[in-house]
Amino acid sequence: MPHLDSFTIPEFHLPFENSKDPAADRANAEATAWAVERGLIEGAAEQFAGIGFGHLTARVDRGAPYERIVLLSAWMAWSFVLDDQHDLLIREGRLDGWQPVSDAITRHVTGERSGRPGAAPPSALVDTFVELCDRILAGMPPSIQDRYRLHVPRMLRSLDEEAANRRPGHRPTVEEYVLTRRHSSQLLPMMDMVEADQGIEVPSGVRRSPAFQELAWSAIDVISWGNDVFSLPKEYSCGDTNNLAALLAAWHGLTLTDAVRAVEERVHARVEDFLAAARRLPAALDRLGVRDTAARTAVDRCVRSYEDWMIGADLWQRYDCTRYRDERFAAGLEAAYTRPDLLSAA
DSSP: OOOOOOOOOOOOOOOOOOOOOTTHHHHHHHHHHHHHHTTSSOSOHHHHHTTOHHHHHHHHSTTSOHHHHHHHHHHHHHHHHHHHHHHHHHHTTOGGGHHHHHHHHHHHHTTOOSOOTTOOOOOHHHHHHHHHHHHHHHTSOHHHHHHHHHHHHHHHHHHHHHHHHTSTTOOOOHHHHHHHHHHHTOHHHHHHHHHHHTTOOOOHHHHTSHHHHHHHHHHHHHHHHHHHHHTHHHHHHTTOOOSHHHHHHHHHTOOHHHHHHHHHHHHHHHHHHHHHHHHHHHHHHHHTTOOOHHHHHHHHHHHHHHHHHHHHHHHIIIIIOOGGGOHHHHTTOOOTTOOTTTTTOO
């Protein structure tokens, strides 16, 4: 990999408006306290709170009932711990401890209650998932529950794919990485939660249509690739090739500065793809025979939700989140709050 020169985070020119729910600070503090009480982190609660999960929630789920804002904030806090723990296991060569945890989470979210060999040892990571999952599903209509039950296991599989990408001598293609990143971003379960909170139910036939799929994937790509730029110093420093800028540099012989510019160009193109897909949606709904006003309104609200996600995630990383500016994180070290024994502790 080329030398990591300093680079400027580009302005991604996201032509969307965003405002934050006034509950941001309160939800962030409450989700942090929850993570401490459940044993997910070890000290350094202030640094953990600096991730700003409550602020991201407040940008993408504004106007939701406060208890749902706190629930999504806690889920985001949990997801950051999950990501850090998975990374820790990869770097310490302890991935044999991952599969029982992944299996336990999958069994619970899919509704399988029977015990199987290889069950995960008691872990706060699994226990807190069970707690959150049950509360999340209780607040979802059945159609969104079904998606959530599919999205969580797919998210876990994508983490396995990223672990495989970090084998010595292995480098995924850019195209392979893009498909994996759509799920390892962990966005889909969170988007399910927001749509349930906001009362957005897009008909399944519309959601499966190529027009809607292009809209959704373009939004997720914009968010994921932007995050790759913000998190590049940390991932580069520990040799993680699961980053669009790092892969473009490696495959095309670019400096990282030029690779970041290439990501910026790709993000801009995907924003244009999103805008074009949004313009095509009314005609696509006509072709699908969707005349119901409530269904068409739900689609419009989902488009606006995706806009909130794109601009909200960008603003959160720039102004609300200290994670990507933390010196330990940028040096490829574990965050001060990481609990190294979390997956081996009863």
